[in-house]
Amino acid sequence: xxxxxxxxxxxxxxxxxxxARIQDxxxxxxxxTATVSRAxxxxxxxxxxxxxxxxxAIAKTGYVPNPAARTLRSQxxxxxxVVLPDLSNTFxxxxxxxxxxxxxxxxxxxxxxxxxxxxxxxxxxxxxxAAGRVDGAILLNGHLFGQSRDGEGQPARITIPLVALCEAxxxxxxxxxEIDNRAAASRMTQHLAGLGHSSIAxxxxxxxxxxxxxxFQGFKEGLQAAGLPYDxxxxxxxxxxxxxxxxxxxxxxxxxxxxxAVFCTSDEMAIGLMRTVLSAGLRVxxxxxxxxxxxxxxxxxxEPSLTTIRQPRRELGQAxxxxxxxxxxGRTTPKRIRLETELVVRDSVAPLPx
Amino acid sequence: xxxxxxxxxxxxxxxxxxxARIQDxxxxxxxxTATVSRAxxxxxxxxxxxxxxxxxAIAKTGYVPNPAARTLRSQxxxxxxVVLPDLSNTFxxxxxxxxxxxxxxxxxxxxxxxxxxxxxxxxxxxxxxAAGRVDGAILLNGHLFGQSRDGEGQPARITIPLVALCEAxxxxxxxxxEIDNRAAASRMTQHLAGLGHSSIAxxxxxxxxxxxxxxFQGFKEGLQAAGLPYDxxxxxxxxxxxxxxxxxxxxxxxxxxxxxAVFCTSDEMAIGLMRTVLSAGLRVxxxxxxxxxxxxxxxxxxEPSLTTIRQPRRELGQAxxxxxxxxxxGRTTPKRIRLETELVVRDSVAPLPx
DNA sequence: AAGTTGCATGTAATCGATTACATAGGGCGG
DNA sequence: CCGCCCTATGTAATCGATTACATGCAACTT
Numbered sequence: 001x002x003x004x005x006x007x008x009x010x011x012x013x014x015x016x017x018x019x020a021r022i023q024d025x026x027x028x029x030x031x032x033t034a035t036v037s038r039a040x041x042x043x044x045x046x047x048x049x050x051x052x053x054x055x056x057a058i059a060k061t062g063y064v065p066n067p068a069a070r071t072l073r074s075q076x077x078x079x080x081x082v083v084l085p086d087l088s089n090t091f092x093x094x095x096x097x098x099x100x101x102x103x104x105x106x107x108x109x110x111x112x113x114x115x116x117x118x119x120x121x122x123x124x125x126x127x128x129x130a131a132g133r134v135d136g137a138i139l140l141n142g143h144l145f146g147q148s149r150d151g152e153g154q155p156a157r158i159t160i161p162l163v164a165l166c167e168a169x170x171x172x173x174x175x176x177x178e179i180d181n182r183a184a185a186s187r188m189t190q191h192l193a194g195l196g197h198s199s200i201a202x203x204x205x206x207x208x209x210x211x212x213x214x215x216f217q218g219f220k221e222g223l224q225a226a227g228l229p230y231d232x233x234x235x236x237x238x239x240x241x242x243x244x245x246x247x248x249x250x251x252x253x254x255x256x257x258x259x260x261a262v263f264c265t266s267d268e269m270a271i272g273l274m275r276t277v278l279s280a281g282l283r284v285x286x287x288x289x290x291x292x293x294x295x296x297x298x299x300x301x302x303e304p305s306l307t308t309i310r311q312p313r314r315e316l317g318q319a320x321x322x323x324x325x326x327x328x329x330g331r332t333t334p335k336r337i338r339l340e341t342e343l344v345v346r347d348s349v350a351p352l353p354x
Numbered sequence: 355x356x357x358x359x360x361x362x363x364x365x366x367x368x369x370x371x372x373x374a375r376i377q378d379x380x381x382x383x384x385x386x387t388a389t390v391s392r393a394x395x396x397x398x399x400x401x402x403x404x405x406x407x408x409x410x411a412i413a414k415t416g417y418v419p420n421p422a423a424r425t426l427r428s429q430x431x432x433x434x435x436v437v438l439p440d441l442s443n444t445f446x447x448x449x450x451x452x453x454x455x456x457x458x459x460x461x462x463x464x465x466x467x468x469x470x471x472x473x474x475x476x477x478x479x480x481x482x483x484a485a486g487r488v489d490g491a492i493l494l495n496g497h498l499f500g501q502s503r504d505g506e507g508q509p510a511r512i513t514i515p516l517v518a519l520c521e522a523x524x525x526x527x528x529x530x531x532e533i534d535n536r537a538a539a540s541r542m543t544q545h546l547a548g549l550g551h552s553s554i555a556x557x558x559x560x561x562x563x564x565x566x567x568x569x570f571q572g573f574k575e576g577l578q579a580a581g582l583p584y585d586x587x588x589x590x591x592x593x594x595x596x597x598x599x600x601x602x603x604x605x606x607x608x609x610x611x612x613x614x615a616v617f618c619t620s621d622e623m624a625i626g627l628m629r630t631v632l633s634a635g636l637r638v639x640x641x642x643x644x645x646x647x648x649x650x651x652x653x654x655x656x657e658p659s660l661t662t663i664r665q666p667r668r669e670l671g672q673a674x675x676x677x678x679x680x681x682x683x684g685r686t687t688p689k690r691i692r693l694e695t696e697l698v699v700r701d702s703v704a705p706l707p708x
Numbered sequence: 709a710a711g712t713t714g715c716a717t718g719t720a721a722t723c724g725a726t727t728a729c730a731t732a733g734g735g736c737g738g
Numbered sequence: 739c740c741g742c743c744c745t746a747t748g749t750a751a752t753c754g755a756t757t758a759c760a761t762g763c764a765a766c767t768t
Contacts, residue, residue, distance in 0.1 A: 065485065067486070090444050100468050114455075121458065130373065131421055242651055274657070298625065301626050
């Protein structure tokens with residue numbers, strides 16, 4: 001054994017505490033460190049007796065393998081990087097929870113990077129992955145490291161498994177987990193049209209965004225399916241934020257002739273927009289119907305409650321984590337996973353009054 | 355398809371790509387690995403010439419120090435654990451952003467643990483810190499590892515620096531970063547009373563919660579300062595969620611005699627409550643004034659917009675991260691940091707009509 | 709009975725940095 | 739001119755696990 005009482009457990013005398021190492025466990029169980037390691041990693045390759053002694057010694061010492069040492073040797077970190085554009089956005093945080101849950105169950109930890117639109121951070125995290133700090137990454141930001149959103153620039157040389165979540169990354173040969181944005185947008189558009197609305201405004205996301213492109217496509221398809229013409233004048237630019245919704249609302253109330261329905265491509269925008277048009281004295285849905293997208297928690301308690309498209313956010317996170325874990329553990333995973341959305345009908349949309 | 359293609363260096367010859375190690379840099383700069391290490395960690399202890407050669411070699415090779423090796427030897431991870439009760443809650447996610455920002459600037463990474471009320475996860479993360487996976491932790495959950503919220507149980511032996519954020523941890527000798535919940539609640543109560551309300555309901559947080567205790571105390575103090583009696587019948591139990599607000603609202607509308615104002619201790623509850631009372635045909639604020647707490651983004655666009663207490667969430671996160679970094683780097687930090695809140699007057703509260 | 713196979717285990721190399729200690733050389737005081 | 743100190747640098751130990759390889763032994767084959 002070590003000097004005097006080896007590391008001295010404090011339970012009792014308050015001596016200095018030193019975490020147990022594999023060596024301590026090995027000594028206590030009267031086996032080699034190799035056997036301890038095997039008892040944990042590949043129990044079937046160790047005799048039941050040895051295993052029992054090892055487990056007992058581990059329980060007694062409170063041994064926890066040192067992750068740095070383990071990583072250094074095995075080149076595995078059991079850490080996953082999650083890259084997202086805005087941590088403070090409700091939409092992402094529920095997805096994160098799904099990710100975290102699943103990773104946790106599989107024994108992985110999660111490191112979060114809020115890019116915040118900063119190229120410096122992006123470079124940093126690219127180096128991060130290159131340095132072997134994580135085994136894999138889930139990208140929620142719609143583009144690869146070092147590449148701008150429109151696909152320009154050299155993607156950094158990342159050699160670890162990646163998974164794209166929500167925003168598909170065009171041209172990247174990695175699994176994509178998403179919803180069918182086009183179909184969902186089309187469905188909502190047809191829902192509005194089916195209620196008699198023929199003048200439907202569309203509040204967009206950022207133009208470069210993949211989601212936006214798909215939803216916009218879906219919007220146009222929906223119009224077409226309903227036999228309505230597409231009028232570019234009814235497209236109001238937005239960026240998914242509450243403020244953008246407020247701005248869009250101001251633009252609407254200022255107009256002489258107004259659409260009878262507005263399809264906002266995020267609930268935040270829908271809520272901001274409703275707020276503005278209500279303040280201007282219009283009624284929702286009597287004077288104007290408003291639809292959202294995402295079904296965030298506040299959609300159900302907005303005033304009026306918001307008709308929207310529900311995205312299974314938690315499940316999206318879980319699916320992405322599962323896909324990544326599959327890759328990390330050498331299994332295969334589908335290149336594209338699409339989860340179902342749901343049209344949630346509430347009070348902010350009404351039939352066009354006669 | 356892994357071999358041959360993936361893993362080999364695209365720039366040029368297609369030789370196998372292997373991340374540069376300190377050895378490679380040392381060779382290229384014609385110095386020892388010790389000098390490379392010193393050139394990075396303590397540049398002033400290396401001659402300018404050697405430093406220049408090292409930096410050049412690093413640029414050329416794209417060398418990034420292997421964190422596992424560094425950690426193993428130096429016992430520093432440059433990682434911070436953030437423990438929080440609910441990742442999907444808007445309130446926390448904005449705080450997280452403040453934390454992440456500050457940690458990032460100081461060269462630290464962030465690992466997030468969403469406890470989700472699970473003791474198993476808690477044990478896991480306690481082991482996590484014990485295993486030296488992080489240098490320090492920020493606790494947003496109001497209690498120490500292994501200790502239930504009411505302070506029972508042995509706190510796990512955590513030997514790394516900790517900081518408590520938002521929810522002070524009674525009895526723990528660690529820096530606490532928070533707002534003055536009592537003063538803020540008292541202020542809001544007096545605001546309501548000052549508008550003529552003498553029957554003010556209070557929708558509480560979870561009873562065991564430290565925030566709740568302080569806010570409740572502040573509520574009672576505010577009543578007293580305004581010369582109003584405290585009536586236990588006007589206290590409605592809640593837990594900060596939208597659903598709790600909805601439930602509280604249902605309870606209110608069912609009552610024969612109603613208070614003229616309601617102070618909800620979270621914006622989520624206020625919004626849920628408003629929704630319910632509005633649906634029941636009451637008007638806010640004409641029939642009943644509603645106040646919230648936190649000033650989340652949706653407070654400003656609620657219908658009506660919500661009078662509330664603004665917590666500087668981003669700054670809280672930044673302050674906690676700064677305090678922790680100070681501790682990690684051997685500096686001292688105040689035991690208690692209190693950030694200012696602000697009473698935000700909007701439309702959900704009105705003077706008591708004559 | 710000799711040879712083969714395979715299991716359980718131990719020995720020691722290894723991962724890639726940091727850092728304690730050793731050493732060489734240059735400047736300076738006496 | 740000698741010795742001392744200080745600076746810059748190199749050598750090698752070290753962090754704590756995993757794992758390639760070696761070994762001993764029992765069981766099984768022929």
